[in-house]
Amino acid sequence: MHGCQRMSDLSRADSVGLVIPEVYRHEAPFALQCGVTLESFELVYETYGELNDQASNAVLVCHALSGHHHAAGFHEVSESRPGWWDNCIGPGKPIDTRQFYVVSLNNLGGCHGSTGPCSINPRTGSAFGPDFPLVTVSDWVRSQTLLADDLGIRQFAAIIGGSLGGMQAMQWAIDFPDRLHAAVLIACASKLSAQNIAFNEIARQAILTDAEFHDGKYREQGTNPDIGLMLARMLGHVTYLSDDGMRQKFGRQLKSGDLSLGQDVEFQVESYLNHQGRSFSKQFDANTYLLMTRALDYFDPARVYQDDLVLALSNALCKFFVISFTTDWRFSVERSKEIVDALVKARKDVASTVIESDHGHDSFLLPIPRYFEVLSAYMGQLHHEIGDAR
Amino acid sequence: MHGCQRMSDLSRADSVGLVIPEVYRHEAPFALQCGVTLESFELVYETYGELNDQASNAVLVCHALSGHHHAAGFHEVSESRPGWWDNCIGPGKPIDTRQFYVVSLNNLGGCHGSTGPCSINPRTGSAFGPDFPLVTVSDWVRSQTLLADDLGIRQFAAIIGGSLGGMQAMQWAIDFPDRLHAAVLIACASKLSAQNIAFNEIARQAILTDAEFHDGKYREQGTNPDIGLMLARMLGHVTYLSDDGMRQKFGRQLKSGDLSLGQDVEFQVESYLNHQGRSFSKQFDANTYLLMTRALDYFDPARVYQDDLVLALSNALCKFFVISFTTDWRFSVERSKEIVDALVKARKDVASTVIESDHGHDSFLLPIPRYFEVLSAYMGQLHHEIGDAR
Numbered sequence: 001m002h003g004c005q006r007m008s009d010l011s012r013a014d015s016v017g018l019v020i021p022e023v024y025r026h027e028a029p030f031a032l033q034c035g036v037t038l039e040s041f042e043l044v045y046e047t048y049g050e051l052n053d054q055a056s057n058a059v060l061v062c063h064a065l066s067g068h069h070h071a072a073g074f075h076e077v078s079e080s081r082p083g084w085w086d087n088c089i090g091p092g093k094p095i096d097t098r099q100f101y102v103v104s105l106n107n108l109g110g111c112h113g114s115t116g117p118c119s120i121n122p123r124t125g126s127a128f129g130p131d132f133p134l135v136t137v138s139d140w141v142r143s144q145t146l147l148a149d150d151l152g153i154r155q156f157a158a159i160i161g162g163s164l165g166g167m168q169a170m171q172w173a174i175d176f177p178d179r180l181h182a183a184v185l186i187a188c189a190s191k192l193s194a195q196n197i198a199f200n201e202i203a204r205q206a207i208l209t210d211a212e213f214h215d216g217k218y219r220e221q222g223t224n225p226d227i228g229l230m231l232a233r234m235l236g237h238v239t240y241l242s243d244d245g246m247r248q249k250f251g252r253q254l255k256s257g258d259l260s261l262g263q264d265v266e267f268q269v270e271s272y273l274n275h276q277g278r279s280f281s282k283q284f285d286a287n288t289y290l291l292m293t294r295a296l297d298y299f300d301p302a303r304v305y306q307d308d309l310v311l312a313l314s315n316a317l318c319k320f321f322v323i324s325f326t327t328d329w330r331f332s333v334e335r336s337k338e339i340v341d342a343l344v345k346a347r348k349d350v351a352s353t354v355i356e357s358d359h360g361h362d363s364f365l366l367p368i369p370r371y372f373e374v375l376s377a378y379m380g381q382l383h384h385e386i387g388d389a390r
Numbered sequence: 391m392h393g394c395q396r397m398s399d400l401s402r403a404d405s406v407g408l409v410i411p412e413v414y415r416h417e418a419p420f421a422l423q424c425g426v427t428l429e430s431f432e433l434v435y436e437t438y439g440e441l442n443d444q445a446s447n448a449v450l451v452c453h454a455l456s457g458h459h460h461a462a463g464f465h466e467v468s469e470s471r472p473g474w475w476d477n478c479i480g481p482g483k484p485i486d487t488r489q490f491y492v493v494s495l496n497n498l499g500g501c502h503g504s505t506g507p508c509s510i511n512p513r514t515g516s517a518f519g520p521d522f523p524l525v526t527v528s529d530w531v532r533s534q535t536l537l538a539d540d541l542g543i544r545q546f547a548a549i550i551g552g553s554l555g556g557m558q559a560m561q562w563a564i565d566f567p568d569r570l571h572a573a574v575l576i577a578c579a580s581k582l583s584a585q586n587i588a589f590n591e592i593a594r595q596a597i598l599t600d601a602e603f604h605d606g607k608y609r610e611q612g613t614n615p616d617i618g619l620m621l622a623r624m625l626g627h628v629t630y631l632s633d634d635g636m637r638q639k640f641g642r643q644l645k646s647g648d649l650s651l652g653q654d655v656e657f658q659v660e661s662y663l664n665h666q667g668r669s670f671s672k673q674f675d676a677n678t679y680l681l682m683t684r685a686l687d688y689f690d691p692a693r694v695y696q697d698d699l700v701l702a703l704s705n706a707l708c709k710f711f712v713i714s715f716t717t718d719w720r721f722s723v724e725r726s727k728e729i730v731d732a733l734v735k736a737r738k739d740v741a742s743t744v745i746e747s748d749h750g751h752d753s754f755l756l757p758i759p760r761y762f763e764v765l766s767a768y769m770g771q772l773h774h775e776i777g778d779a780r
Contacts, residue, residue: 193633193636193637193642194633194641194657194659195628195637197642197657197659197660198624198636198659198663201624201657201659201660201664202621202625202628205621205624205664206621209617209620230595231599234588234591234595235592238592243583243584243719246583247583247584247585249584250584252690266687267584267587267591267687269584270587273591274591277595329719
């Protein structure tokens with residue numbers, strides 16, 4: 001029965017259907033911001049829709065902390081769930097694949113096929129593991145320009161991302177102003193707060209202190225820091241939800257009918273988080289998790305502009321759409337307002353909206369009606385602006 | 391020089407000076423809410439000030455999650471810091487020991503001298519460890535009544551606590567209405583939210599999954615779950631501070647002068663949290679930490695009153711003072727308002743105030759001028775009400 005369900009999902013008119021990941025190979029040295037040079041690298045990516053003749057209708061989707069290239073559609077008929085942003089990408093959806101050619105990649109340092117800690121280091125013949133160099137948001141953006149070159153995309157109609165994905169879109173606007181028509185920054189911030197960094201540090205410590213971490217060489221030991229990853233994910237997950245949203249979803253509901261007053265898991269929220277944490281630890285590489293959280297912590301594009309965000313954004317040529325959610329306390333409405341204020345001061349074309357939602361930071365992944373309506377309208381306007389001469 | 395500093399602290403006019411902990415021994419069975427009966431128990435406690443002839447000027451101070459009996463003064467001249475609430479308890483301080491006889495104990499299940507997981511189980515001859523039964527806030531309150539009986543205190547002038555300590559004061563008002571004149575509930579809630587429980591669960595999982603936990607029998611193995619306790623404390627600590635407070639204290643300050651783009655600790659907030667976590671793991675027992683967080687999770691006095699807090703509080707006879715802090719997001723102002731609203735609906739004598747503070751939940755431990763002024767005024771009024779005929 002589940003198979004039938006998936007078949008019908010696959011064949012729905014608003015699904016991009018079956019997709020096949022592709023690989024971009026960069027066979028030349030690539031110098032990272034940290035000083036290390038990769039001799040070559042690969043990026044795994046997917047595309048949905050068709051590039052028009054002027055190559056003007058491309059949209060780059062940048063993923064967040066634990067995301068990857070598989071944003072929409074299905075890899076095979078038996079796949080249990082579609083890509084992570086399937087509700088937003090497809091025919092008739094906010095990022096409409098009848099209008100746009102969507103590119104979604106796994107970032108450098110990832111663990112879903114792009115060159116990262118799990119890849120073979122050509123210099124040693126064994127996996128990079130903990131020796132994979134630190135990658136920054138700027139590095140990601142530069143690597144994405146190479147992918148764009150390879151795909152024949154000189155200028156994206158839009159670069160879109162939520163959370164860490166929005167930070168990449170912001171960095172594009174600063175570093176490569178003529179290569180995007182619009183940046184859509186969703187549930188992000190211009191830099192992390194001390195509290196954000198603190199949560200990331202606790203997650204990292206959980207991984208680093210796991211007895212199975214072995215200084216990052218867990219694969220050589222035939223093991224995995226499952227517990228550290230589980231704790232990191234549980235913590236992350238709590239910060240992605242809101243207090244209100246958790247109250248609605250779980251309240252103080254008990255796992256069984258009544259209080260047992262024992263040491264076992266008692267409340268449903270505990271059971272849920274445990275499950276989330278355990279399944280994540282089977283799917284995600286610990287060294288990549290460390291790398292991704294470091295990239296988040298270090299993101300601070302104003303730093304090289306005298307800590308002046310207005311100055312940092314002053315070279316941008318694209319238009320901006322900044323979206324935030326009322327109960328997001330990880331990257332709150334206030335943090336988006338800082339970006340909007342800086343863009344206004346820098347005299348940029350900026351639209352912004354605050355979406356009412358009970359779902360905290362996770363809201364950016366959810367099909368909240370008003371969110372999707374305004375995003376659809378904005379994307380429709382972009383499509384009008386770039387002109388469609390497919 | 392530090393010695394001289396401490397000497398002068400000790401001899402300051404507003405210090406209670408040197409204090410000697412005492413032990414109350416209950417040599418009869420004590421049935422816990424979970425169904426287990428302790429054959430006997432001990433509570434370690436301290437007192438400051440003098441009990442008047444009518445025994446009407448006693449104040450009970452209840453401690454929070456990681457607190458203990460040593461609330462004020464010094465145990466010895468060489469002690470580096472005074473008790474945990476020394477800024478609030480002493481001659482001329484908000485809880486003025488010239489007016490009140492202050493009792494502060496380590497709760498049952500604690501790890502600072504009262505009967506708990508580190509104590510010898512008389513039935514087995516070895517430490518309880520993980521077999522120490524679950525203790526609830528109601529159990530604590532009942533054990534505290536026995537200590538009060540032993541001290542000749544029929545009715546406390548006030549029972550005061552912050553956080554989990556405030557929950558004990560609330561439970562006293564419900565379970566033993568004629569044994570307190572006033573309850574002072576600071577930075578607390580009538581029950582934990584799903585988010586609160588989730589943070590506690592992550593802390594517990596960090597301890598339970600530590601390779602050195604050994605199902606709670608770490609002492610028999612000659613080891614300690616230092617890492618789990620460290621992570622639990624780091625996480626707790628972040629939730630005790632506010633985003634604003636952390637921004638002011640740490641911002642994005644780097645540990646060294648510039649970004650090293652490495653995997654080491656880079657931001658000062660990381661360094662601070664690591665230190666806090668590591669020192670805590672040397673001082674606190676893991677089984678006690680599990681027990682205390684469970685007591686927090688289970689606290690829900692309205693549960694046996696048809697989930698109606700108004701009904702639960704309707705039998706209370708004491709007056710109430712409810713204090714909360716603007717940036718406390720662990721037990722927010724809203725949670726205190728719920729208590730105040732229920733007290734008003736139950737037609738109780740209630741005063742309340744919201745204190746502006748950048749320091750989050752930790753505010754209740756800090757000498758914030760307006761906080762201490764109103765607490766002093768309230769305590770002065772109580773002193774007037776009980777009459778002083780020492």
